[in-house]
Amino acid sequence: MSLIKATLLALTAATIFTFVYAAKLPNAQVPEQYVVQPNCLGCLCEASTNCNVTQGCHVPYAGAYFCGPFLISWAYWSDAGKPVITNDNPDRKGAFENCVNDLYCAAQTVRNYMANFSDDCDKDGQVTCTDVVLIHKLGYQACGSSLQGHFGTKFEECRSKLQL
Ligand SMILES: *[C@@H]1O[C@H](CO)[C@@H](O)[C@H](O)[C@H]1NC(C)=O
Ligand SMILES: *[C@@H]1O[C@H](CO)[C@@H](O)[C@H](O)[C@H]1NC(C)=O
Numbered sequence: 403m404s405l406i407k408a409t410l411l412a413l414t415a416a417t418i419f420t421f422v423y424a425a426k427l428p429n430a431q432v433p434e435q436y437v438v439q440p441n442c443l444g445c446l447c448e449a450s451t452n453c454n455v456t457q458g459c460h461v462p463y464a465g466a467y468f469c470g471p472f473l474i475s476w477a478y479w480s481d482a483g484k485p486v487i488t489n490d491n492p493d494r495k496g497a498f499e500n501c502v503n504d505l506y507c508a509a510q511t512v513r514n515y516m517a518n519f520s521d522d523c524d525k526d527g528q529v530t531c532t533d534v535v536l537i538h539k540l541g542y543q544a545c546g547s548s549l550q551g552h553f554g555t556k557f558e559e560c561r562s563k564l565q566l
Contacts, residue, residue, distance in 0.1 A: 438513050438518035442531035443561035446512065446538055447471050447505075448552050455505050470502035472538070474511055482514035512538065521545060531566040 447453035447546035450473045460471035468475055476498050479485075487500050487507050502508035516537065520529050523536040523545035534559050536545040550555060560566075 434519040436529055436534075438516045439531065439566075441564045442534055442566055443509050445531065445557055445564060446478060446535050446564060447509075449535065449557035452556075453505075455503075458503065459499060460560055469499055470508045471505060472502065472508045472512055474508060475503040478515060479511050481518070482511045485510045485514060524548075531561060532542050 420536050443451070451457045451471050453471050456469050456475070457469070457471050459467060461467055466475070479498050479502055484497070485501055485507055486492050486497050487504050490497050490500055502511060512534075516534050519537055519542040521533060521537060521542060523533045523540075524530075525546075533545070536547075538547065539549060539553060540547060548554070
């Protein structure tokens with residue numbers, strides 16, 4: 403076999419490897435991550451605050467501190483990997499508030515959180531928007547109960563309208 407032919411064969415093998423395996427390896431190595439759909443984020447935002455982007459931060463009861471249109475706590479943001487707005491530093495005081503009061507950074511916080519903590523809370527055999535909202539509202543360790551009150555009603559209205 404000529405050197406050129408051998409080189410071409412090796413190249414072909416490398417190309418086939420790239421096509422066949424490069425597509426498969428990421429799935430095989432990285433656990434599948436749940437992706438929250440935009441409409442689901444919309445309903446979560448509506449149910450939380452009518453998606454009020456000037457909601458700001460508040461202390462509804464001692465020890466609790468929730469901020470932004472999704473009413474996110476510091477612990478939740480931290481568990482989501484402390485995403486920040488452009489050019490901010492996650493270790494800077496105020497980085498949490500800046501992020502979760504920003505609609506896009508807050509949505510990213512929810513996506514990051516659910517990529518790690520998604521679960522079939524209502525045991526219907528799949529992870530749906532309802533599960534995402536249960537985890538958001540009740541916490542990933544207590545998401546087996548049902549949504550209550552104004553939040554629950556608002557979410558259910560939005561969910562059925564958008565057929566989520
Ligand atoms: C958004 O929330 C702020 C703070 O609670 C409130 O003052 C404002 O009226 C709200 N905006 C809307 C449109 O509800
Ligand atoms: C995912 O959550 C677990 C706790 O259930 C935690 O130990 C782990 O660090 C989290 N991973 C990421 C990437 O946030």
